[in-house]
Amino acid sequence: MERQEKVDISVQVLTYYHENYIAQCLDSILAQETELRYEILVGDDASQDRTPEIIREYAARYPDIIFPTLRKENLGASRNSAELLEHARGRYLAILEGDDFWLDRHKLQKQWDFLEAHPEYSACCGKCLIVDEAGQADYTQVPHFVWNKKVFTLDDLIESWNVPGQAGTMMHRRFTQVDPALSEVHRNVGDKTGVLFLLSKGPIYCSGEVLSAYRRVDRSDGHNWFSIHHSNPYRNYDMFMYPCKLETWARKNMGLPRDKHFGKRSEYRFCRFVEELVRQPSWTRVKYLAEMVAGSHQPVKYGWMTLKALIEME
DSSP, X not given: OOOOSOXXXXXXXXXXXOXXXXXXXXXXXXXXXXXXXXXXXXXXXXXXXXXXXXXHHHHHHSTTTEEEEEOSSOOOHHHHHHHHHTTOOOSXXXXXXXXXXXXXXXXXXXXXXXXXXXXXXXXXXXXXXXXXXXXXXXXXXXXXXXXXXXXXXXXXXXXXXXXXXXXXXXXXXXXXXXXXXXXXXXXXOXXXXXXXXXXXXXXXXXXXXXXXXXXXXXXXXOOSHHHHHXXXXXXXXXXXXHHHHHHHHHHHHSOOOTTOOOOTXXXXXXXXXXXXXXXXXXXXXXXXXXXXXXXSSOHHHHHHHHHHHHHHTO
């Protein structure tokens, strides 16, 4: 069936091994109470479980709303999202990962109304509820996507090195020019990348309303971010370089001052990596250490920290 000629909102759904969750995710979007026209673009990143099959079933039931892209090769979350964006036709965009779900049936309408009335903001977001694998609220976990101010700016990103709201709570304007280099900054991490790009267009408004459920799963045999991250032996290098690369982009495109730096835990991750290099030396780690110092935007500082850490570990 042909796609609708006009769409108000494009909802991007990113999936990867979400067979136990994707139905709840899609149902929460389809349950939205609004007169707005929306499309759901689902990008499955080569899952080898039943996720693609479930997506096909939903697409067959809602052929004028759900448009799947079932990849044969795993691209990573960043490219998966970037390629879906190329097919989006909405004036506004919302994103929801396939293991999360929306809690507010009026989310799309509320955020549409706000952005229509406040053109000075590039996006708006809310708060989330952390849930377990079964979708039950886990009040022992404190959401780190918490922002108690109404307006989030570049200074806030620098100060907190956090996002104003979990991705599933956000809606933003569709900007025609998106720097493709941003999707290459990190293969699987895109939350701060997206926020940085939006901040280059304007501040982000934080409503404080609980809009979505964020499913936090952390186990060694999982395929979600936490599981992949914790199984990565070079994760401290990985997460040190991520803010450095975003900082490079911000200096070029946003005029970020040289005395401003991203990544509040960068020093900790750097020292941990030096410890790992000493305990498990390899040419790969030596190469990575050189990249970290060179890409840090503070080579003198991190060069000295390398010497200091080596002396203290003797």
